[in-house]
Amino acid sequence: RKEVEQDPGPFNVPEGATVAFNCTYSNSASQSFFWYRQDCRKEPKLLMSVYSSGNEDGRFTAQLNRASQYISLLIRDSKLSDSATYLCVVNSQDGGFKTIFGAGTRLFVKA
Amino acid sequence: GEEVAQTPKHLVRGEGQKAKLYCAPIKGHSYVFWYQQVLKNEFKFLISFQNENVFDETGMPKERFSAKCLPNSPCSLEIQATKLEDSAVYFCASSQSLGAVNTEAFFGQGTRLTVV
Numbered sequence: 001r002k003e004v005e006q007d008p009g010p011f012n013v014p015e016g017a018t019v020a021f022n023c024t025y026s027n028s029a030s031q032s033f034f035w036y037r038q039d040c041r042k043e044p045k046l047l048m049s050v051y052s053s054g055n056e057d058g059r060f061t062a063q064l065n066r067a068s069q070y071i072s073l074l075i076r077d078s079k080l081s082d083s084a085t086y087l088c089v090v091n092s093q094d095g096g097f098k099t100i101f102g103a104g105t106r107l108f109v110k111a
Numbered sequence: 112g113e114e115v116a117q118t119p120k121h122l123v124r125g126e127g128q129k130a131k132l133y134c135a136p137i138k139g140h141s142y143v144f145w146y147q148q149v150l151k152n153e154f155k156f157l158i159s160f161q162n163e164n165v166f167d168e169t170g171m172p173k174e175r176f177s178a179k180c181l182p183n184s185p186c187s188l189e190i191q192a193t194k195l196e197d198s199a200v201y202f203c204a205s206s207q208s209l210g211a212v213n214t215e216a217f218f219g220q221g222t223r224l225t226v227v
Contacts, residue, residue, distance in 0.1 A: 032214065034215075042220070043202060043218035043219060043220050043221055044154075044202070044218050045218070046215045046216075049215075087154070089216075091214075098156065098167060098169075099144060099156065099159075099216065100156065101146070101153055101154035101156075102153065103152065103153035104153060
């Protein structure tokens with residue numbers, strides 16, 4: 001089993017749709033959680049950190065459930081420019097420090 | 112610098128040749144990470160450094176791959192005797208600290224290695 005697993009995708013949605021991505025992690029010692037966005041042939045960039053209480057940034061909402069070891073990202077009113085790959089990232093400090101990326105979920109937003 | 116600088120952007124090597132990739136982290140960042148991304152697939156962690164010290168090398172292939180971060184020099188990732196399956200984009204990232212919920216890793220634009 002992979003340490004960080006994401007929805008396989010791709011997600012094809014019309015503009016204005018709401019889309020949710022899920023991510024689970026296997027290491028209960030994981031400490032910090034992030035969503036990164038990667039555009040085609042570009043480097044990943046931080047979209048948002050995920051806080052225990054959940055957090056929102058404009059149209060984006062991130063949730064963390066430590067008991068279930070589950071992270072989600074909700075995008076409301078999706079735009080064409082949201083088309084990208086969304087990467088779930090988990091930091092663990094368990095004998096050593098690791099940053100583990102999920103495989104990413106591809107999103108296509110269509111007009 | 113204000114961004115992670117990776118060179119070269121593209122590198123083509125014949126099978127069996129050596130490849131050397133460079134990464135200059137953001138000034139003031141203590142941690143450097145190397146990742147391998149094959150054909151837009153998932154990122155594979157290779158190695159991390161805390162300043163010039165190896166922090167975690169559990170992802171590094173045992174053979175052919177080596178990396179260094181020396182003072183006052185860009186970090187480097189070297190692949191001896193490249194194989195076709197080494198073809199990938201190699202990303203370097205740096206961060207100021209580890210573990211904190213608001214610690215962001217900043218990525219370079221990557222080096223695309225093609226082994227022919």
